[in-house]
Amino acid sequence: MKVWDLPTRLYHWLQALLFVALIITGNQGPHVQLGLALFTLLLWRVLWGAQGSQTSRFTDFISSPKSLIAYFRGQQRHKAGHNPAGGWMVVLMLLGLLLQCLSGLVLGGFADNLPYADLWLTDSVFSFVELLHVVLAKLLPILIVVHLLAILFYKLRSKPLVWAMVTGYQKHLSVDSVYFVSNRRALLLLVVSVLVTIAIVVLS
Numbered sequence: 001m002k003v004w005d006l007p008t009r010l011y012h013w014l015q016a017l018l019f020v021a022l023i024i025t026g027n028q029g030p031h032v033q034l035g036l037a038l039f040t041l042l043l044w045r046v047l048w049g050a051q052g053s054q055t056s057r058f059t060d061f062i063s064s065p066k067s068l069i070a071y072f073r074g075q076q077r078h079k080a081g082h083n084p085a086g087g088w089m090v091v092l093m094l095l096g097l098l099l100q101c102l103s104g105l106v107l108g109g110f111a112d113n114l115p116y117a118d119l120w121l122t123d124s125v126f127s128f129v130e131l132l133h134v135v136l137a138k139l140l141p142i143l144i145v146v147h148l149l150a151i152l153f154y155k156l157r158s159k160p161l162v163w164a165m166v167t168g169y170q171k172h173l174s175v176d177s178v179y180f181v182s183n184r185r186a187l188l189l190l191v192v193s194v195l196v197t198i199a200i201v202v203l204s
Contacts, residue, residue, distance in 0.1 A: 041193075089143070103133040105200065
């Protein structure tokens with residue numbers, strides 16, 4: 001059964017590659033350019049989370065605490081896409097990466113020309129943003145490790161999540177059909193994300 005659309009799969013693997021590249025480069029080389037690319041990708045994912053296919057939408061996989069507890073107790077039926085635990089992991093990773101990119105934009109000087117920046121971007125604020133960037137640089141790899149361990153756990157339970165994110169299809173899944181949105185919409189939203197990033201760079 002088809003579960004993941006092409007834009008979501010592209011986002012997933014591009015994010016993984018960019019994240020690894022950012023860890024490797026540290027504060028040297030093309031770190032800023034890679035960070036801008038990741039920021040663009042994250043904007044695209046947020047827009048796709050609002051306007052994308054069913055399993056890619058935040059409304060589909062952000063569950064209540066009650067649903068999360070029921071899932072861990074094995075009281076919730078299987079569904080296409082992210083389970084409640086996986087959905088919240090996606091939210092945590094997106095928030096962490098967005099905060100990391102936003103703090104990186106501030107540290108890179110891209111916020112210097114924002115309205116009233118001389119009033120709110122004080123030395124103490126800059127120091128806090130710098131600390132946030134460093135802390136997230138240590139926390140995000142931990143989230144990635146937890147994510148990989150979860151994938152291994154489901155692999156041992158004969159649920160190959162990685163292959164599903166490659167092909168878009170998940171085996172042995174008996175649920176209602178999933179609706180998908182045109183890839184042209186995904187391309188349009190990607191263009192919008194790129195333009196936002198370009199505007200930030202030009203206006204900085």
